[in-house]
Amino acid sequence: MIHDSAIRTQLVTGEKTLHDVTTEICRPIENKPSTSWKVGFVLSVIFLGILGLTLAITTLFGIGTWGLNKTVQWGWDITNFVFWVGIGHAGTLISAILLLFRQKWRMSINRSAEAMTIFAVMCAAVFPLFHMGRLWVGMYWVLPLPNAFGSLWGNFHSPLLWDVFAITTYFSVSLVFWYLGLIPDIATVRDRATTAGRKFWYNFFSMGWTGSVRTWNRYEVVSLILAGISTPLVLSVHTIVSMDFATSVVPGWHTTIFPPYFVAGAIFSGFGMVLTLLVIVRKVMNYQDYITIGHLEAMCKVVMLTGTMVGLAYITEFFVAAYSGVVYEQYAFINRATGPYWWAYWSMMTCNLIAPQVFWFKWARTTPWFIFMLSIVVNVGMWFERFVIIVTSLHREYLPSGWVMYSPTIIEIGIFVGTFGLFFTCFFLFSKFLPVINMSEVKSILKNRE
Amino acid sequence: MIDKNLYLDRNKTVIFGIFENPDSFLETVGKVHSKGVDIIDCYTPFPIHGIEKAMGLKRSLLPIGAFISGSLGFIGAGSLQYYTMTYDWPIIIGNKPSFGVSFVPVWFEGTILFTAFGLALLFFIRNKMLHGKMPSERVDMRQTDDRMVVAIASDNPAINKSELTDMLFNGGAVEVKERTNHGYEDFTDVNLTRNN
Numbered sequence: 001m002i003h004d005s006a007i008r009t010q011l012v013t014g015e016k017t018l019h020d021v022t023t024e025i026c027r028p029i030e031n032k033p034s035t036s037w038k039v040g041f042v043l044s045v046i047f048l049g050i051l052g053l054t055l056a057i058t059t060l061f062g063i064g065t066w067g068l069n070k071t072v073q074w075g076w077d078i079t080n081f082v083f084w085v086g087i088g089h090a091g092t093l094i095s096a097i098l099l100l101f102r103q104k105w106r107m108s109i110n111r112s113a114e115a116m117t118i119f120a121v122m123c124a125a126v127f128p129l130f131h132m133g134r135l136w137v138g139m140y141w142v143l144p145l146p147n148a149f150g151s152l153w154g155n156f157h158s159p160l161l162w163d164v165f166a167i168t169t170y171f172s173v174s175l176v177f178w179y180l181g182l183i184p185d186i187a188t189v190r191d192r193a194t195t196a197g198r199k200f201w202y203n204f205f206s207m208g209w210t211g212s213v214r215t216w217n218r219y220e221v222v223s224l225i226l227a228g229i230s231t232p233l234v235l236s237v238h239t240i241v242s243m244d245f246a247t248s249v250v251p252g253w254h255t256t257i258f259p260p261y262f263v264a265g266a267i268f269s270g271f272g273m274v275l276t277l278l279v280i281v282r283k284v285m286n287y288q289d290y291i292t293i294g295h296l297e298a299m300c301k302v303v304m305l306t307g308t309m310v311g312l313a314y315i316t317e318f319f320v321a322a323y324s325g326v327v328y329e330q331y332a333f334i335n336r337a338t339g340p341y342w343w344a345y346w347s348m349m350t351c352n353l354i355a356p357q358v359f360w361f362k363w364a365r366t367t368p369w370f371i372f373m374l375s376i377v378v379n380v381g382m383w384f385e386r387f388v389i390i391v392t393s394l395h396r397e398y399l400p401s402g403w404v405m406y407s408p409t410i411i412e413i414g415i416f417v418g419t420f421g422l423f424f425t426c427f428f429l430f431s432k433f434l435p436v437i438n439m440s441e442v443k444s445i446l447k448n449r450e
Numbered sequence: 451m452i453d454k455n456l457y458l459d460r461n462k463t464v465i466f467g468i469f470e471n472p473d474s475f476l477e478t479v480g481k482v483h484s485k486g487v488d489i490i491d492c493y494t495p496f497p498i499h500g501i502e503k504a505m506g507l508k509r510s511l512l513p514i515g516a517f518i519s520g521s522l523g524f525i526g527a528g529s530l531q532y533y534t535m536t537y538d539w540p541i542i543i544g545n546k547p548s549f550g551v552s553f554v555p556v557w558f559e560g561t562i563l564f565t566a567f568g569l570a571l572l573f574f575i576r577n578k579m580l581h582g583k584m585p586s587e588r589v590d591m592r593q594t595d596d597r598m599v600v601a602i603a604s605d606n607p608a609i610n611k612s613e614l615t616d617m618l619f620n621g622g623a624v625e626v627k628e629r630t631n632h633g634y635e636d637f638t639d640v641n642l643t644r645n646n
Contacts, residue, residue, distance in 0.1 A: 018470075018495065018596035153534035157543045162555035169559040173566040180570060187585070188495065188594040207574065208583035211594050213492040215577045217502045221510045222573045226566060229520075233562050240555050443496040443596075 011105055011445050014289035018443050022188060025435045025442075028285060029189055029198075033432055036284060041428040047421025054414035055130060063133050065411045072394045072406035077127050078244075079386040080416050083269070084124035084423075085167065085241055086262075086382060089234055090270025091117025092174050095181070096230035099223065105298055107441040108290040112281060113274050114178040115434075119426040120273070121171045123419040128163075130415075159243040166240040170233060177226050180219070183209050184440040238266040245389065251332035252393035257320070261313035265385060268306035268352070271299050272378030277427065279372040281436060290437050297365040303378060304359035310385070311353030328398060336392045340405060344388050351381020463604040464490065465611070465642070466589050467618035468597055468625040472498050475598040478621030480504035482600070485617075486608040493589060493599040512572060519568020520561050527560025528553070589629075597624075604628055612645045619644045 016024075033041075058065055068075050091114040098106035129135055154161050187209035190202035209215070242262035245253040255261075275296065282291040318337075321329040336345045355377045358364040365371070391406050408416075430436070469475035476498055483489055489505050531553045535541070540548040574580070589599045600618070604611060611628075618626045626642045 019592075022495075022595045152539055152541075155541065155543065156531045156535050156556055157541075157546050157552040159555075162559075165556045165559040169563045173562060176566050176570045180573070183579075184496075184594065190585075191588070191591050191594045203584065204582045206585070207579035207581055208585045209579065209594075210585045210587045211493045211495055212577075212587060213494060213498075213501055213505060214507065215579075216494065216497045217507055218510045218512055218573055218576060220497055221512050222569055225513060225516050225569055229562050229565050232558075236555070236558060243555075440496040444498070 011292070011294070012108065012290055012442060013292055016289065016446055018446065021439055021443055021446070022192070024287075025185075025290075025437050025439050026189055026192060028432060029435065030192070030194075034284075037428065037432065041425070041432075044421050044424035044428055047418055048425045049418075049421070050414050051126070051418025051421050054411050054418055055126070057411055058130055058415070059135065063131065065409060067407055067409040067412055069404055069406065071397060071402040071404055072391055074390050074394060075406050076387075076408045076412045076416060077131050079383065079390050080419065081124050081127035081131075082241060082386045082390075083383050084120045084127075084419065086238065086266040086269040086386075087273045087379075088117045088120035088124065088170070088174075088270065089238060089263075089266035090274045091115070091120075092170075092177070092230050092234045093267055093270065094274070095177060096227040096234060099227040100231060104445050105295055107445055108287075108437050109274065109278060109295060109299075110441070111178075111181065111434075111438045112277065112430075112436050113270075114174060114181070115427065115430045116273060116277060117174050117270075118171065118178060119423045119430075121167065121174070122426070123423050125167065125171070126415070126419055126422070159240065159247050162240045163244055166237045170237045173226070173230060173233060177230060180222060180226070181438060181441075182434060183207060184211065184219075185435045185438065187211065188439055189435065235263055238262045250393050250397060251326075251328040252336065252389065254329075255317060255320070257313055257316055261310065261317075264306045264309040264313065265352075265382060268303060268310055268356075269378065269382035271303045271306065272375045272382065275299055275303065275371055275375035276379065279368050279375070281431070283368070285431070285436065287437065290442060293366050293368075296368060296371055297362075300359045300365040300371060303375075304356045307352055307356030307378070311349070314349065314353065332393060332396065335396050336388060339392065339396065341388065341392045341395075344384050345392070348381055348384040348388050351377045352385060355381065463628055463630045465602045465604045465614060465618075465626065465628050467600045467602070467621075467623040468590055468627075469600070469622055470597055470624050471622055472496075472598060474622030475600070476501055476504055478618060478623070479600055481621065482602065482614070482617060487602060487606055487614070488608075490601040490603060491587070492601070493587065493593040495592075495594050495596060495598070498598070510576075512569065512576065515572040516565050516569040519572070520565035522568070523561040523564025524557065526564065527557045530560075531556060590625075611642075615642045616645055 012021075014020075028037075066075070066077065068077065091110075094106050094113045095110040098110075156162075183206055186202050187206040190199065190206045193199040193202055239259040239262065242258035246255055246258040248254060278291050278299075279296065282288050318333050321333040324330075336342075355374060358374065363370075364374070395406055396403050467478070469478070472494070475492075475494075479489065479492060479501060483504055483506050492501060492505060494501070532549060535553070536549040542548065546552055587601075589601065590597050593599050602614065606614065609617075615626050628640045628642055629637050630640075631637045
């Protein structure tokens with residue numbers, strides 16, 4: 001039974017029936033891809049090729065091909081890693097935390113946001129894996145296997161190993177959550193399938209789903225438990241990523257505010273990327289009735305809130321550095337704002353703290369092209385945040401003899417650009433072969449059911 | 451509760467009521483159940499809240515399974531770290547104790563990982579779901595699209611067939627049929643009509 005509020009706006013507009021939902025969401029799967037899809041897909045594959053090429057060069061010649069030098073060992077590489085992991089946080093946040101809070105607007109966006117999470121974490125994994133240099137040896141550096149020369153194990157005191165566990169757990173749990181949610185929808189596609197190929201593959205992945213109430217009953221229990229355990233998981237992942245920095249003694253990193261600050265930043269950047277994708281998806285795939293202005297507005301509010309939280313963290317860091325009386329900390333922060341990388345610092349401040357404040361105005365929250373522009377600004381700003389933290393702290397450490405400037409090589413730029421190829425190739429395939437909107441959940445919130 | 455697979459047995463007959471409105475479906479299922487009629491199962495394209503109560507389903511035991519698999523993860527992650535870092539080859543790093551708070555993150559992640567995978571696995575086992583398995587109970591091809599189906603054994607002691615048919619039609623069923631199964635996806639359907 002649905003008890004509608006008289007005040008709230010409808011979550012799905014256009015007076016849809018149950019059957020409308022099925023046909024409209026299955027349309028891209030059942031028809032030939034559009035020209036815009038083909039163009040976008042080919043472009044993404046070209047960028048994916050750049051990734052393959054630059055990674056091959058890295059593997060053949062070693063990470064000397066990167067611009068990392070003695071002191072800035074974590075230049076673009078870890079900047080991009082943290083950037084992508086951060087983006088990966090919106091998906092599980094939307095599907096898990098909003099499920100616990102009974103926020104029904106999550107239902108039309110959770111599927112694509114979760115897909116985005118999985119693809120973003122895949123992109124993130126590229127960087128630390130290849131940063132290990134010899135990838136094939138690296139496998140036992142991260143896995144708890146005894147060393148070949150004796151029984152020296154992986155170091156569980158190290159935040160870097162915590163990170164390996166956190167990210168692999170996050171990736172695999174998100175994948176399980178995503179796949180479980182997909183099963184009923186895959187079964188819907190299976191039962192509508194007309195071609196032999198579609199019948200076979202959707203039957204294979206639907207695992208014999210029939211929509212039995214006994215199964216639904218268990219499914220709901222499983223969703224709730226998975227949401228319950230994913231919520232602390234989301235918070236733990238970026239907390240642990242922040243500990244990679246916070247447990248060190250590098251000025252500018254050695255900060256207790258890092259965990260909440262990183263989590264807020266991750267949600268901020270994740271929602272930024274969700275907005276970038278969904279503003280396009282709703283337009284190109286004609287899903288304005290499912291992903292309404294109301295959805296965009298709600299996400300803009302989250303962006304504004306988390307952007308302000310991140311901004312508050314930037315200012316708090318400055319205050320704590322000043323108040324601590326530690327000259328190294330004070331220098332690190334003065335250097336960030338006024339040193340050789342001042343432009344990166346002020347780009348970060350402008351994009352993350354100042355720009356999202358326009359979302360106080362309703363017009364800004366309800367105009368898709370403007371939201372799209374601003375979501376790009378948020379993505380850029382969050383990339384700069386990681387760049388500022390990593391590069392400005394490392395290029396001026398305790399010993400002035402280690403003071404250097406850092407700039408990326410063409411290979412590093414190629415890998416970064418290439419990960420966008422990987423991300424969008426996966427996203428295009430997803431939008432062609434799987435229902436982009438969770439049909440079974442959306443059907444349960446339709447107002448007009450006659 | 452009648453065995454779910456009953457109507458798939460040879461020559462067993464089942465009555466299916468097919469609905470298009472979830473609210474009247476829920477109401478009718480509740481009414482049929484309160485008459486003392488055993489409902490074999492219902493099939494819906496989306497989770498209808500409250501139907502498990504209307505059908506008289508028991509609470510799932512999966513949370514207990516989740517707890518057990520989580521506990522295994524807790525013990526596993528803890529003993530792995532204890533064995534490698536404290537028992538087998540203790541290393542003092544940054545003067546941290548060889549067994550202490552630096553084990554918490556991996557401990558936590560291990561517990562979550564095992565809970566999620568254990569739960570998903572138990573869910574598939576409990577539902578007898580497997581990759582590539584053919585769906586066993588497709589009454590109507592639109593049961594995953596926009597129709598809801600209730601399956602009731604036709605030789606029901608609590609109610610006679612015509613009374614049940616009328617009850618389903620009065621509750622809003624668009625179609626009521628009686629199916630006799632001969633084998634997998636091999637059956638004879640008889641469409642039942644309203645009696646009065």
